[in-house]
Amino acid sequence: MNYYADLNEDDRSALDGLKYRTEVYESGEEIVTRGDDPGDAFIVSSGWAARYIALEDGRSQILNFMLPGDVYDLQVFVSSGADHSVLALNQVTVMEIKRREILSIFEKKGRAGAAFWWCALQEEAILREQIVRNGRRSARERVAHLLLELHRRALISGEGAGDSFHMPVSQAMLADALGLSFVHINRVLRELEKAGAISRKKGWITLERREHLVELCDFRDDYLHLDANPRRLGFNF
Template identity: 50%
Template sequence: MKVFKNKFAQYVDLADDAWSPLTKLDKKDGIFDAGEDLIVAGEDANEVFILQSGWALRYRLLEDGRRQIVNFMLPGDVFDLQSLADLKADHTVTAITECEVSVIPSKPFIAMLGQSSRLAAAFWWAAVQEESILREQIVRIGRRSARERIGHMLLELHRRYVGATGQETDQLVMPVTRSDIADALGLTPVHVSRTMSAMRRSGLISEERGSIILEDRERLARLSHFDTDYLHLKKLSLITPDRRSPPKRNGLLRVDAD
């Protein structure tokens, strides 16, 4: 659970004992091979997944076979919380690499959230962050140039990867193909290759086998209009639960200003 806790620690302060209800859940730990589906569109969604290691991708497939990658799943990510609403999956999640995953049935997970307000707030914050990332994906595809799209996505993935692993590095181990990048950003593989070649020549990135090195993160962020605000990394403090009765005035709940 280390990467999972690392991810949450970016935006929620939780005391160690707050994790106890989660660790006590009857969950299954399993391995999914590269190319294997974790979630399949149209099937019942009744489990929550926690990605412990490896990379996966979430996508929608059109009738003619065209694919739109919605986002990439990194270590520490939680999905699919739509299972809490007892819905059918409207997308597919496929392992890019070998993935170690913890699988929790949705009903015990919901019961746990009902018993722990601190964990409920933490998972709510994770859902807020994911929704914001999906909104940014719309802006990225709809309004940014090819170089801005690629640079912005690389910086986002880097920030998420560093947050989950706790390893501050300019190297992003990124096991995705040019076709994956193209399907995520609404480009062609050829356009992706040409744009990334230009980014290498300009000193923004370099590439090693299976990795991308962000050679000049600050310049890349400026050129890509990248700002971490949409990742909502401002922390919630949930270390000490407030057991006091909320103040009232004239029979109404009063909200005190910070």
């Protein structure tokens, strides 16, 4: 395990000492199903997943995407059944960690626990941004904003290179994330492509004119608090 940090030696060894079980899920598998009481927290170590809630009539809404390095369900302390599901978007490897293990990190002094806290904080910031994006932005703004967010996060997670990143997300999934129809998602993507703002190839997205996208949706580059808080957990395998 490796990490960026203002962590000291003790903190690092506390994290390195975490016991975990590695689990692999194939594309389309459910990592967590609504109603489960998963019992464990987990950290995505490779692949992408999506947290979503399905309504009874077939509509469904993606809450957010999970990329390598993202932590799930720190609320294990008090949880009582997930109110949403988690779906693997491609082959996903996760580190599953028992409640007890997480608790032990928090009980120790030092900043190791803070690294987890910070992950939870960032996740909440992403949820808040999702609310604003879907609530008060036009379709074109939503798409541009989400692409910029995912690009940023893909870079941080070690995937992606420069202005390109692999995005294993179908247009129907994008639609469920952005509260739009997949037909309209397609039109917006094509329009952005025709305008030279992006290009697409076999699941890879390239932001050809990033500044244009940023201007289009007034993307605030700092909203993930990434610069201010270098306490992110990172993993190399």
